[in-house]
Amino acid sequence: MDASPKVPKEVIEGCKVGDEKAFSEIVLTYQKKVFNIAYRMLGNKEEAKDLAQEVFLSVFESIRDLREEAKFEPWLTQITLNHCRNRWKYLKRRKYFNSESLDEPIETEDGNMVKPIYDPSGNPETLYEKKAIQQFIQRGLLKLKEDQRELIVLRDLQGLSYEEIGKLFGLPEGTVKSRLHRARMDLKGILERFTH
Amino acid sequence: MECEKVRDRFSSLVAGELNPLEEKAVREHLASCLECQKDYEGFEKTIGWLHSVKDVEAPEGFLSGVFKKMEERKKMGSRSEDAWPGWFHTLAQLKLPVQAVAMVAIVFVTLYLTKMMPLEKPTLKDIEQTTTFGVERKMEAKLAQKEAEKEKEAKTLLSEAPKEKRMDEGVVPEAKEETKSPTPYPPKAKVSAVEAGHIKEAGKAEVPSQEVGKGKKDVMSKGVAFLAGKPLQEIVLRVSDQDKALSQLEELVEKFGGEIVKKEEGNILLASLPTASFSEFKKELEGMSPSKKAEQVAPQKEYTEGMETSSGVKPKEVVRERKEPGSPVVDKESRTTVRILLVQE
Numbered sequence: 244m245d246a247s248p249k250v251p252k253e254v255i256e257g258c259k260v261g262d263e264k265a266f267s268e269i270v271l272t273y274q275k276k277v278f279n280i281a282y283r284m285l286g287n288k289e290e291a292k293d294l295a296q297e298v299f300l301s302v303f304e305s306i307r308d309l310r311e312e313a314k315f316e317p318w319l320t321q322i323t324l325n326h327c328r329n330r331w332k333y334l335k336r337r338k339y340f341n342s343e344s345l346d347e348p349i350e351t352e353d354g355n356m357v358k359p360i361y362d363p364s365g366n367p368e369t370l371y372e373k374k375a376i377q378q379f380i381q382r383g384l385l386k387l388k389e390d391q392r393e394l395i396v397l398r399d400l401q402g403l404s405y406e407e408i409g410k411l412f413g414l415p416e417g418t419v420k421s422r423l424h425r426a427r428m429d430l431k432g433i434l435e436r437f438t439h
Numbered sequence: 440m441e442c443e444k445v446r447d448r449f450s451s452l453v454a455g456e457l458n459p460l461e462e463k464a465v466r467e468h469l470a471s472c473l474e475c476q477k478d479y480e481g482f483e484k485t486i487g488w489l490h491s492v493k494d495v496e497a498p499e500g501f502l503s504g505v506f507k508k509m510e511e512r513k514k515m516g517s518r519s520e521d522a523w524p525g526w527f528h529t530l531a532q533l534k535l536p537v538q539a540v541a542m543v544a545i546v547f548v549t550l551y552l553t554k555m556m557p558l559e560k561p562t563l564k565d566i567e568q569t570t571t572f573g574v575e576r577k578m579e580a581k582l583a584q585k586e587a588e589k590e591k592e593a594k595t596l597l598s599e600a601p602k603e604k605r606m607d608e609g610v611v612p613e614a615k616e617e618t619k620s621p622t623p624y625p626p627k628a629k630v631s632a633v634e635a636g637h638i639k640e641a642g643k644a645e646v647p648s649q650e651v652g653k654g655k656k657d658v659m660s661k662g663v664a665f666l667a668g669k670p671l672q673e674i675v676l677r678v679s680d681q682d683k684a685l686s687q688l689e690e691l692v693e694k695f696g697g698e699i700v701k702k703e704e705g706n707i708l709l710a711s712l713p714t715a716s717f718s719e720f721k722k723e724l725e726g727m728s729p730s731k732k733a734e735q736v737a738p739q740k741e742y743t744e745g746m747e748t749s750s751g752v753k754p755k756e757v758v759r760e761r762k763e764p765g766s767p768v769v770d771k772e773s774r775t776t777v778r779i780l781l782v783q784e
Binding site for chain 2: 379400428
């Protein structure tokens, strides 16, 4: 991630001097990544969209402070995580997550849907089943602790390496591995409780 | 291998990160332990589901939304900027270092406090003045008390005056004593010195010192009035028959409403007469003398001179005495005291 940002160095430099075209290129390149992190962290598309846009506004305002263009992606991920943490606190204070129960409609990428009575023991063959699993995992993620959710989102959903995650959190790789394992085991337990 | 250790290696087993020996040991345990096997199956499924989760596309109009928000933020920023006065923006643009601003603030505060100090001093002075007032009042009270005591003493002396051999010898030393003694009626110069001392000690209060000066002047004038009652008239009466003259003199004094205050050594009389009838009494007295003349001894000047030095201002009465030595000294009750010396011819 450090060595090969998806956007050329010139684009980042252009964005630094306030070039809106360069900024647009950065937004278009990274919008999916930022939006998905936000969505998996918050579990709500509207909140995720709003948050992702705020992230890019922060990028535009503070990209002058970025000294090494090669570190743009970790820098962007860090900004995204910071925004997610703040938004999570904000929503939690307003009891946003407390209202949700297993019987209430939950959101998928296709909009709200009634909670499926799904037994994850079977194979997800149909589209409905696939969507149900997505939603099932999302709900399980939201039940995790915030730092555990971050680890799973970054490693299992975004595919970051242990090294990259270690740099983001300032942790050794071994610690990242053990914490990630603990997070996965906790998620397994949460998902099992959902089905029983 | 224990179950706990096997479970701790689930992630590594799924990711294929275990070395062959470890992997073999874990798999052997899973084959023999149904509980761990069940746990591992669940874990494997969870990881499989997680990896099955696909990224969703960003909502449409995401980029335009970012620019829309950017414009809104600019508008908000300009509104908030408009809320501040122009000079604030100018200062903000200068980007003055916080330390510099703090230093300037400290300097101003120091100057302010330094200027405040002299303003506090008068307050202290006021306190000292108050104290001075108190001291001066005490002084005045003491002076008044001493004055009263002195008056008493003088009356006693007046009544005992005939014991002295000569009037001038009795009165003048007394006056001298008064002049010399600094405590009851200190000379003006000394009073000033004392005042200055007080002022220095008490904090340079001018107004109280003036009041004290005034008080002292009053005391001095009172002293003059008091001394004016003393027998300063002396008449030498030459007679042929002293006893006869004495009885005549007593009758004369009684005739003019006066009284013999004291008889001394048989030939000295101290008489007190009403001032109005004193001149006639004097004429009658001259008639008594065979030589038709009663010698009048001038009033003692030491007293008045003493007063001059003590007061610094010559009282009018005293000046008049100097010009007219023969004129009687009028006491407070309009009585004249005269000392009559009978001399055998």
